[in-house]
Amino acid sequence: xxxxxxxxxxxxxxxxxxxxxxxxxxxxxxxxxxxxxxxxxxxxxxxxxxxxxxxxxxxxxxxxxxxxxxxxxxxxxxxxxxxxxxxxxxxxxxxxxxxxxxxxxxxxxxxxxxxxxxxxxxxxx
Amino acid sequence: xxxxxxxxxxxxxxxxxxxxxxxxxxxxxxxxxxxxxxxxxxxxxxxxxxxxxxxxxxxxxxxxxxxxxxxxxxxxxxxxxxxxxxxxxxxxxxxxxxxxxxxxxxxxxxxxxxxxxxxxxxxxxxxxxxxxxxxxxxxxxxxxxxxxxxxxxxxxxxxxxxxxxxxxxxxxxxxxxxxxxxxxxxxxxxxxxxxxxxxxxxxxxxxxxxxxxxxxxx
Numbered sequence: 001x002x003x004x005x006x007x008x009x010x011x012x013x014x015x016x017x018x019x020x021x022x023x024x025x026x027x028x029x030x031x032x033x034x035x036x037x038x039x040x041x042x043x044x045x046x047x048x049x050x051x052x053x054x055x056x057x058x059x060x061x062x063x064x065x066x067x068x069x070x071x072x073x074x075x076x077x078x079x080x081x082x083x084x085x086x087x088x089x090x091x092x093x094x095x096x097x098x099x100x101x102x103x104x105x106x107x108x109x110x111x112x113x114x115x116x117x118x119x120x121x122x123x124x125x
Numbered sequence: 126x127x128x129x130x131x132x133x134x135x136x137x138x139x140x141x142x143x144x145x146x147x148x149x150x151x152x153x154x155x156x157x158x159x160x161x162x163x164x165x166x167x168x169x170x171x172x173x174x175x176x177x178x179x180x181x182x183x184x185x186x187x188x189x190x191x192x193x194x195x196x197x198x199x200x201x202x203x204x205x206x207x208x209x210x211x212x213x214x215x216x217x218x219x220x221x222x223x224x225x226x227x228x229x230x231x232x233x234x235x236x237x238x239x240x241x242x243x244x245x246x247x248x249x250x251x252x253x254x255x256x257x258x259x260x261x262x263x264x265x266x267x268x269x270x271x272x273x274x275x276x277x278x279x280x281x282x283x284x285x286x287x288x289x290x291x292x293x294x295x296x297x298x299x300x301x302x303x304x305x306x307x308x309x310x311x312x313x314x315x316x317x318x319x320x321x322x323x324x325x326x327x328x329x330x331x332x333x334x335x336x337x338x339x340x341x342x343x
Contacts, residue, residue, distance in 0.1 A: 048277025055215055056248045059241040062217055064234050069216025072270050076277050101216035109268045
């Protein structure tokens with residue numbers, strides 16, 4: 001099978017896997033997978049601070065001809081209610097999709113649906 | 126003359142409880158009009174400008190700032206250090222500069238490299254600012270990941286945010302969509318290009334950024 005025939009890998013990452021990683025480990029794992037051409041669907045997304053760090057780390061890794069950055073789409077954390085705040089309930093970030101920008105493109109996003117497209121003919125490295 | 130003399134009640138409240146000085150970052154994705162807005166603010170209050178603008182994304186690739194810009198609102202005022210930051214993006218493709226904007230390959234690669242450094246610089250500036258003027262393009266879909274990420278980050282830091290719904294001079298603009306997308310933050314429709322509604326923005330800036338807040342430690 002040639003490299004081109006391999007297709008594009010879309011991996012669902014369980015929250016158990018994500019929960020056992022520190023923030024730094026999580027970001028390194030995600031960026032490495034995405035740089036290898038994989039599209040990830042995280043069962044629990046990243047916090048806004050982690051997302052910002054991921055953008056920062058991505059910018060450091062951009063190479064003109066091989067890696068132009070990431071496409072990332074997800075929904076913000078649910079805002080805790082007044083009672084939840086008092087009880088100290090921490091809301092987990094919601095599901096997030098992350099992939100290499102040359103492979104994954106967001107078509108439309110609203111408060112209920114995120115529509116993405118995998119760009120054909122640009123298989124994983 | 127009233128009980129408080131010539132000053133309005135709000136200006137007296139500000140004098141007692143308000144801030145006198147704040148460092149305000151102008152943030153947003155590329156090409157939403159951040160530098161145009163920075164130029165508008167500076168032109169209106171200092172007669173100066175911040176930097177050049179262009180239709181090519183990532184025109185501002187290094188943060189620029191102007192200190193002690195006094196913005197007035199009736200009898201109250203606030204001195205602001207205005208920081209114009211490079212646009213935040215999750216990807217930078219030099220081929221876009223070549224294909225869409227006709228730059229040379231060498232020029233495009235240099236611009237892309239500087240743009241990535243600019244994004245990192247913008248994020249670093251978040252550590253030292255007191256409030257954010259988040260500029261969004263009111264002709265575009267507001268639910269972009271960059272908008273959501275920046276807002277989430279600012280909320281986590283508990284920084285005051287004022288959303289400038291820019292480009293309302295354009296026919297397809299919809300500041301109402303922005304307001305409904307982010308109801309938890311004040312949204313001010315504005316045209317940085319024409320100056321339409323700038324006075325309202327200045328009023329909101331003084332009152333919103335002039336409040337004393339305890340900065341969250343990180």
